[in-house]
Amino acid sequence: MTRTTIPPFHLAFPVHDLNEARKFYGELLNCPEGRSSDQWIDFDFYGHQIVAHLAPDIADEGAENAVDGHAVPVRHFGVVLDMDEWHALAERLKAAGMDFIIEPYIRFKGEPGEQATMFFRDPSGNAVEMKAFADMSALFAN
Numbered sequence: 001m002t003r004t005t006i007p008p009f010h011l012a013f014p015v016h017d018l019n020e021a022r023k024f025y026g027e028l029l030n031c032p033e034g035r036s037s038d039q040w041i042d043f044d045f046y047g048h049q050i051v052a053h054l055a056p057d058i059a060d061e062g063a064e065n066a067v068d069g070h071a072v073p074v075r076h077f078g079v080v081l082d083m084d085e086w087h088a089l090a091e092r093l094k095a096a097g098m099d100f101i102i103e104p105y106i107r108f109k110g111e112p113g114e115q116a117t118m119f120f121r122d123p124s125g126n127a128v129e130m131k132a133f134a135d136m137s138a139l140f141a142n
Contacts, residue, residue, distance in 0.1 A: 008047055008048045008049055009048045009049070010048070010049045010050075010051070011045075011048070011049075011050045011051070011077055012040075012050075012051040012053055013050065013051070013052065013053065013077070013126050014053055014054075014055035014056075014058045014124065014126070015052040015053065015054060015055070015056075015122070015123070015124035015126070016054075016056045016123065016124040016125075017054075017056070017123065017124065018036075018038075018039075018040075018041055018052065018054055020122075020123035020124065021041060021052040021122065021123065021124065022041060023123075024122045024123050025041075025043045025045070025050070025052065025122070026043065028092075028093070028096060029045075029089075031043040031044055031045050031046075031050075032044040034049070038054075039053065039054050040052060040053045040054065045079060046079040046081070048079065050077070052124075062074055062075040062127075063075075067107075068107040068108060070102045070107075070119075071101075072102070072119065072129075073101065073119065073127035075126075075127060076119065076126075076127035076128060076129050077126075077127075077128060077129070078128050078129035078130050078131060079130060079131075080131050080132060080133065080136075080139065081130060081131070081132045082132060083116060083132045083133070083134055085132070086104075086116050086118075086130060086131070086132035087116075087132075089130055090104040090116075090118055090130075093118070093120065098120050099120070099121075100118060100119065100120050101119035101120055101121060101127060102117065102118060102119040103118065104116065104117070104118035105117065105118070112138060112141035113138050113139075113141040114133070114134070114138065115131050115132065115133050115138070116131060116132040116133075117129060117130070117131040118130055118131075
């Protein structure tokens with residue numbers, strides 16, 4: 001299925017502390033804040049709606065699977081950026097001292113689906129993957 005526009009996705013996830021979520025997503029990742037309450041915060045995650053819900057007892061790291069020689073967190077979310085945005089974000093996160101799960105690098109080099117990727121955790125332990133493709137037509141390549 002080919003789309004000319006992509007509808008925004010919605011993702012709700014648990015966090016330990018809303019103020020830490022606000023600093024991480026709002027300030028570090030530059031995601032504008034939308035509606036909020038004392039139990040949740042909406043963020044504009046590159047045009048998609050993510051909602052940090054206060055649930056300190058269930059936010060955890062979870063299982064991992066091997067991908068391209070790295071232990072990738074099974075439960076994760078992220079967005080596909082253009083390559084320039086990805087590099088700028090990688091530099092901003094490095095400068096901020098981010099403790100990466102998987103450092104920024106190019107995986108599947110020379111193969112279909114070659115991509116830039118990086119993994120890190122928010123303050124509640126939720127895994128975030130940010131990726132980019134030099135050729136966006138490779139997004140679903142076999």
